[in-house]
Amino acid sequence: MKLKLDKKDLGSFLQNLMDEYDLFAPVQLAEGVSVYKKIDHPGEVDLSTSNPQKPAKEVFFPQSETMFRYGKSGKQNEMVSTEEVIRERILFGARPCDIQAVSITDEVFLGKEYTDVYYLNKRKTTTIIGMACDHPLSTCFCSSTSGGPFLRKGSDLFFTDLGESFLVELLTEKGMAFLKNKFFKEANTKEISLAEGIEEKALKMTDASVPVEGIDKRLDLMVESPFWGRLHEKCIGCRVCTYLCPTCHCFDIMDETMTNGGQRVRNWDSCLSPLYSQETSGHNPRPTNRERTRQRIMHKFNYFPKNFGRAACVGCGRCILYCPVHFDIRQAINWTSAKRLKLQRGEHSTNP
Amino acid sequence: MKNPYHPIPMVVKKAQVETDDRMLRTIELSFLNEEDAKAFHFIPGQFCELSILGKGEAPFGIASSPTEDGSLKFTINKAGVVTTGLHHVAEGAEVGIRGPLGNGYPMDLFQGKNVLVIGGGFAFTTLRSLIAYFLHPENRNKVNDITVIYGARMPGLLLYKEELLKWEKRSDLKLVVTVDWGDKDWKGKVGLVPNVLEEVGPSSENTYAVICGPPIMIKFTFPKLMALRFPNERIYTSLEKRMMCGIGKCGRCNIGHLYVCKDGPVFSYAQLEKLPKDY
Amino acid sequence: MEERRKAIQDRIREEAKELLSKKAVDLIIGFGEWTLPLRTTPIFVRNPEGADHLIWNSFCENNLATYLHKFSHFKVGVVAKGCDARSIVALSLEKRFKPDQLYLIGVPCQRMVDRRRVKKAVKGEILHAHEQGDQIIAEGEDFRTELKRDDFLYPSCRVCTHRTPTQANVLVGDPVEESPLAEAHPEVKEFEKKSQEDRWRYFEKESNRCIRCYACREACPMCYCTECFVDSSNPKWIEKGFSASDLEFYHIIRAYHQAGRCSGCGACERACPMEIPLTYFTQKLNQDVKELFNFETGIDPEAPPPLSTYQTEDRQEFIK
Numbered sequence: 037m038k039l040k041l042d043k044k045d046l047g048s049f050l051q052n053l054m055d056e057y058d059l060f061a062p063v064q065l066a067e068g069v070s071v072y073k074k075i076d077h078p079g080e081v082d083l084s085t086s087n088p089q090k091p092a093k094e095v096f097f098p099q100s101e102t103m104f105r106y107g108k109s110g111k112q113n114e115m116v117s118t119e120e121v122i123r124e125r126i127l128f129g130a131r132p133c134d135i136q137a138v139s140i141t142d143e144v145f146l147g148k149e150y151t152d153v154y155y156l157n158k159r160k161t162t163t164i165i166g167m168a169c170d171h172p173l174s175t176c177f178c179s180s181t182s183g184g185p186f187l188r189k190g191s192d193l194f195f196t197d198l199g200e201s202f203l204v205e206l207l208t209e210k211g212m213a214f215l216k217n218k219f220f221k222e223a224n225t226k227e228i229s230l231a232e233g234i235e236e237k238a239l240k241m242t243d244a245s246v247p248v249e250g251i252d253k254r255l256d257l258m259v260e261s262p263f264w265g266r267l268h269e270k271c272i273g274c275r276v277c278t279y280l281c282p283t284c285h286c287f288d289i290m291d292e293t294m295t296n297g298g299q300r301v302r303n304w305d306s307c308l309s310p311l312y313s314q315e316t317s318g319h320n321p322r323p324t325n326r327e328r329t330r331q332r333i334m335h336k337f338n339y340f341p342k343n344f345g346r347a348a349c350v351g352c353g354r355c356i357l358y359c360p361v362h363f364d365i366r367q368a369i370n371w372t373s374a375k376r377l378k379l380q381r382g383e384h385s386t387n388p
Numbered sequence: 389m390k391n392p393y394h395p396i397p398m399v400v401k402k403a404q405v406e407t408d409d410r411m412l413r414t415i416e417l418s419f420l421n422e423e424d425a426k427a428f429h430f431i432p433g434q435f436c437e438l439s440i441l442g443k444g445e446a447p448f449g450i451a452s453s454p455t456e457d458g459s460l461k462f463t464i465n466k467a468g469v470v471t472t473g474l475h476h477v478a479e480g481a482e483v484g485i486r487g488p489l490g491n492g493y494p495m496d497l498f499q500g501k502n503v504l505v506i507g508g509g510f511a512f513t514t515l516r517s518l519i520a521y522f523l524h525p526e527n528r529n530k531v532n533d534i535t536v537i538y539g540a541r542m543p544g545l546l547l548y549k550e551e552l553l554k555w556e557k558r559s560d561l562k563l564v565v566t567v568d569w570g571d572k573d574w575k576g577k578v579g580l581v582p583n584v585l586e587e588v589g590p591s592s593e594n595t596y597a598v599i600c601g602p603p604i605m606i607k608f609t610f611p612k613l614m615a616l617r618f619p620n621e622r623i624y625t626s627l628e629k630r631m632m633c634g635i636g637k638c639g640r641c642n643i644g645h646l647y648v649c650k651d652g653p654v655f656s657y658a659q660l661e662k663l664p665k666d667y
Numbered sequence: 668m669e670e671r672r673k674a675i676q677d678r679i680r681e682e683a684k685e686l687l688s689k690k691a692v693d694l695i696i697g698f699g700e701w702t703l704p705l706r707t708t709p710i711f712v713r714n715p716e717g718a719d720h721l722i723w724n725s726f727c728e729n730n731l732a733t734y735l736h737k738f739s740h741f742k743v744g745v746v747a748k749g750c751d752a753r754s755i756v757a758l759s760l761e762k763r764f765k766p767d768q769l770y771l772i773g774v775p776c777q778r779m780v781d782r783r784r785v786k787k788a789v790k791g792e793i794l795h796a797h798e799q800g801d802q803i804i805a806e807g808e809d810f811r812t813e814l815k816r817d818d819f820l821y822p823s824c825r826v827c828t829h830r831t832p833t834q835a836n837v838l839v840g841d842p843v844e845e846s847p848l849a850e851a852h853p854e855v856k857e858f859e860k861k862s863q864e865d866r867w868r869y870f871e872k873e874s875n876r877c878i879r880c881y882a883c884r885e886a887c888p889m890c891y892c893t894e895c896f897v898d899s900s901n902p903k904w905i906e907k908g909f910s911a912s913d914l915e916f917y918h919i920i921r922a923y924h925q926a927g928r929c930s931g932c933g934a935c936e937r938a939c940p941m942e943i944p945l946t947y948f949t950q951k952l953n954q955d956v957k958e959l960f961n962f963e964t965g966i967d968p969e970a971p972p973p974l975s976t977y978q979t980e981d982r983q984e985f986i987k
Contacts (some may be wrong), residue, residue, distance in 0.1 A: 275880045301636075
């Protein structure tokens with residue numbers, strides 16, 4: 037049975053949810069700029085962009101997060117934990133690429149050996165309402181990364197925008213708990229077939245030709261390739277790609293002093309920062325942009341697959357859209373294909 | 389669920405400056421709570437993240453051996469904010485700890501074999517743990533010959549001087565202490581570690597080598613180990629890399645697909661050969 | 668206009684070919700086509716055949732001077748607009764490179780198009796765009812819109828009065844008439860009308876969406892410190908979190924570190940993923956520097972920057 041939510045009821049639906057849940061949704065900060073934030077009233081929700089600048093991982097892994105507080109004496113008995121999540125949460129309006137990215141950050145944070153309790157607590161208390169991507173951009177290549185604009189995996193509820201209403205699918209046990217929601221009505225056959233048509237159209241729009249498949253094997257042959265020397269040239273190390281990437285998860289831990297003690301905080305960090313791997317002795321294993329760019333690409337497409345069996349990229353295209361020097365990761369991936377062929381033939385391409 | 393980022397409280401039992409240049413200080417810490425002490429089991433080569441609330445956290449190799457009950461020893465090199473803080477903590481002060489972290493030395497592989505330990509400068513900390521472990525009566529039979537070559541730039545910069553004197557007198561271990569430059573009181577060997585290794589010429593047969601030291605020392609010692617026919621699978625080292633979380637989450641300390649904090653810091657050269665030169 | 672653009676493009680390629688054939692430079696840094704509409708990308712040409720990839724249009728927005736730090740061991744030819752050339756002059760005064768290390772291919776600039784404003788003016792994704800005369804034609808799946816180019820220029824370009832590089836080794840086009848399209852940066856004008864309190868509130872609102880990515884810093888040719896003040900841990904000047912005061916502190920200090928050094932190119936604003944109008948901070952400071960010290964960055968290759976030098980006649984009425 038498929039359900040629907042009339043758009044005129046969206047505000048009330050969200051308000052109703054907010055009585056019980058903390059609601060995280062895309063919010064516009066300026067024209068054309070939106071992020072995921074906890075909303076105070078339904079009017080703040082902005083579903084007009086194809087994808088907010090900052091990814092949905094922020095809901096589980098905030099850019100700045102207090103790990104614990106301590107008193108002035110610095111003694112253990114004055115430490116206050118901050119990992120508890122009191123209220124249940126809903127992530128509303130996330131696209132399938134961002135939701136697929138959450139399954140990638142799950143691999144890192146919910147590991148067998150150590151569990152990141154901050155991430156875990158947020159993850160298990162959050163119900164994800166995914167929003168189908170009915171109009172992907174030309175820079176979207178989710179279909180090349182085992183994803184897609186209508187990928188339902190990872191969502192508890194899945195909405196498709198039909199114009200006047202949303203088609204609602206309840207996919208998991210958490211989702212089924214909404215079966216009796218007073219704003220959901222039964223969808224009719226016309227609405228269901230409209231949704232199918234939108235899905236068919238969207239699936240044709242994303243780029244499935246980027247050779248992400250097998251890239252880890254190709255990169256195995258390229259660790260010391262002159263390829264990196266040319267690839268990194270135009271990159272200015274501005275870090276925008278890592279901060280907007282839904283799967284990047286590097287962070288920095290620092291103690292911040294406050295009036296009555298302080299707090300240990302973790303903040304997102306980027307492997308493209310020059311001082312990222314700087315050691316106290318003065319030695320830096322990644323002294324130039326060449327090594328740092330190589331690290332970023334190898335991590336996403338070689339090291340992560342070695343550890344977890346898939347590339348740490350969901351094809352959302354943010355790095356392509358927001359890079360100030362127009363570095364296009366699709367081209368870099370394409371070149372690994374061409375490069376391998378050339379390496380096999382014994383040629384070296386030095387000017388891609 | 390246990391929060392792996394929360395430091396556990398320890399108290400500074402003893403602290404003393406190790407070296408003449410006052411840059412290295414050894415602190416002995418004991419757990420504040422009995423149950424934490426009981427739950428803490430480690431092997432040589434592992435490290436801990438020591439934390440001073442307000443200053444930060446940093447990783448340090450455990451210098452004491454698991455056979456030395458009651459307290460944990462760390463030798464701190466004064467270099468930045470946290471290490472300066474650890475140089476100033478007085479006896480009785482509280483220090484946080486997270487650990488034990490890392491993989492430690494491959495103690496199982498050493499069973500029934502000879503062990504060659506080569507250390508330089510203040511990288512000797514976890515080597516002390518390894519040696520003290522095997523010198524314990526319960527463990528001495530686990531390995532055959534133990535040869536230790538330890539060098540520092542000058543006599544005043546040697547760590548654990550009193551212990552070295554005791555060890556030199558033992559018959560169940562061959563210890564050669566050397567310095568790059570002697571002083572008027574120094575009666576021991578003078579010579580660079582790679583040259584002393586060549587001189588001592590230990591057999592590589594059935595032997596595992598563990599080498600820890602500054603990059604320059606490793607650079608020149610490694611070819612000597614090659615000349616002595618040590619295969620890469622039997623040469624182990626403990627790597628240093630900038631770390632943050634210590635548990636393989638923050639992404640900072642990776643070498644290829646391995647994390648120095650979780651899959652290391654101890655690696656064999658056979659492993660390192662397959663990884664990018666990212667260290 | 669198109670003829671002019673094409674003529675400049677041809678001259679850039681000619682110049683590049685000659686320099687590379689004579690081996691007068693190791694490489695040329697210029698602009699090339701890439702995958703997205705309304706965009707170009709910096710390219711690095713090392714042989715004469717590659718020079719045909721160099722292009723010139725109204726989307727050549729990057730300040731290529733920022734690459735000179737990366738290529739400081741090479742002899743570099745660089746395509747420079749008026750603002751880029753001014754940054755290079757400022758860097759030379761700070762002794763960032765030797766004078767014979769650079770060959771400036773100066774381009775009198777026709778002002779760059781603000782691709783974000785163009786995107787917001789149409790409904791749907793732009794799949795193709797090109798310039799035609801004084802228009803931008805933007806085409807998408809189901810639309811074709813013609814926009815007047817002059818209505819969609821970057822704010823820093825609208826107020827620019829130094830579009831022709833004066834210190835170039837060669838000029839690949841005729842100098843342009845140096846009159847601004849707007850009398851002053853519109854944001855700065857609004858800003859100056861505000862009360863002290865309202866100024867602060869505006870600054871607070873804009874800087875509070877900063878995500879501390881430091882793209883502004885990396886895009887700026889004048890930010891080249893090996894350890895930026897934000898990375899210093901001893902002394903720790905600023906935390907890495909998101910308290911309003913940390914965000915404001917970062918932007919205030921960065922803007923002030925640019926005073927007397929900033930050429931007003933707008934690279935910072937274009938790099939910012941959160942679209943913070945950074946040039947209004949820097950333009951206001953540039954204006955202040957002009958009023959107080961009668962100095963504009965990068966115009967006179969001999970004039971020392973006022974905030975790094977001292978003259979006895981320096982005004983000091985602010986010392987109370």
